[in-house]
Amino acid sequence: MNRRDFVKKKMVVSAALGFGGAGVLSAAEWNPKKEQKPFNLNYAPHLGMFKESAGNDPIDQLNFMADMGFTAFEDNEMKGRDQSLQEKMAKAMMERGISMGVFVAHEIYWDKPNLASGDASLREKFLKEIKESIEVAKRVNAKWMTVVPGHVDLRLRKGYQTANVIESLKRACSLLEPHGLTMVLEPLNFHNHPGLFLTDSPQAFEICKSVDSPSCKILFDIYHQQIQEGNLIPNIDACWDEIGYFQVGDNPGRNEPTTGEINFKNVFKHIHSKGFTGIVGMEHGNSMEGKKGELAVIEAYRITDSF
Structure with a gap:
């Protein structure tokens, strides 16, 4: 299941990247075999982000990420991968000191209600998928998994829908808590995903406070919340007690930091100053194709992480 369709288009990278400029590697100086220092935050690339430099093999891509200084990795599709590959990826991450980030825990209903509806059969299906995801999490040493409550139920008032979602999440927490696992609820923006139940960070905050469990936190996606x-x-400060995970992407375009309007250097500095030691998922596309585009992604994080 492809949770996200990234915007695929070429853009001129921000002048801040300045290929060949002072303090930034030029394309000619690029040496993918030279290990780089870790970043201040645990940024997590995904498979395919560096395939031109590392090749198609997932293990080679993980090793490349580690060489470039990344200390985390996320994979929306991990649950659907072959068990033997999951185990190989887990071994590679352990050997290279890479923390596993989120994977999608359940089927997401993009155009019809599931958790908001209160339908007992859909709730049981969701809980069954959470049980399955617990086994995946154990296998790949994951602590977090993404949950999206699905579409609104137009036949129910918002309060009833909220109560239905909270009840489903409480039941999921009873499954997750014994294993020390956390589902992170992701509010999604109205433009890319119209009609979904969970859209705002205050709404996610209210739900997490009502569920009242260490196994239910917010996935604060900066791209979605900017829109x-x-x-x-x-808003990050207001939600801080319930934020368990971040994801990023610049707006417009949903590509790497420095390609849009968000001042990621200030945002990252703020998150770091608050003592965040979790994962910041790089859930975005590359603004340019090929190795040059992959270098641009790495340099964008070096620039915005320099504080």
């Missing part, structure tokens, strides 16, 4: 509500740093 949905803006006011990023104040």
Whole structure:
């Protein structure tokens, strides 16, 4: 299941990247075999982001990420991968000191209600998928998994839908808590995903407070929340106690930092200053194709992480 269709288009990379400029590697100086220092935050690339430099093999890609200084990795599709590959990837991550980030825990209903509806059969299906995801998490040493409550139920008032979602999440937490696992709820913006139940960070905060479990936290996706509500740093502060995971992508375009309007250097500095030691998922595309585009992604994170 492809959870996200990244915007695929060429863009001119920000002048801040300045290939060949002072303090930034030029394409000619690029040496993918030279290990780089770790970043301040645990940024997590995904498979395919560096395939031109590392090749198609997932293990080679993980080793490349580690060589470039990345200390985390996320994979929306991990649950659907062959068990033997999951085990090989887990071994490679352990050997290279890479933390496993989120994977999608269940089927997401993009155009019809599931958790918001209160339908008992859909709730049981969701809980069954959570049980399956617990086994995957154990196999790949994951601590987090993504949950999206699905589409709104237009036949129910918002309060009833919220109560239905909270009840389903409480039941899921009873499964997750004994294993020390956390589902992170991701609010999604109205433009890319119209009609979904969970859209705002205050809404996610309210739900997490109501569920009241260490196994239910917020996935604060900076790309989505820039479109949905803006006011990023104040909203991060307001939700801080319930944020378990971050994801990023610049807007417009949903590509690497420095290609859009978000001041990621300030946002990353703020998150770091608050003592965040979790994972910041790089759930975005590359603004340019090929090895040059992959270098641009790495350099964008070097620039925005320099504080």
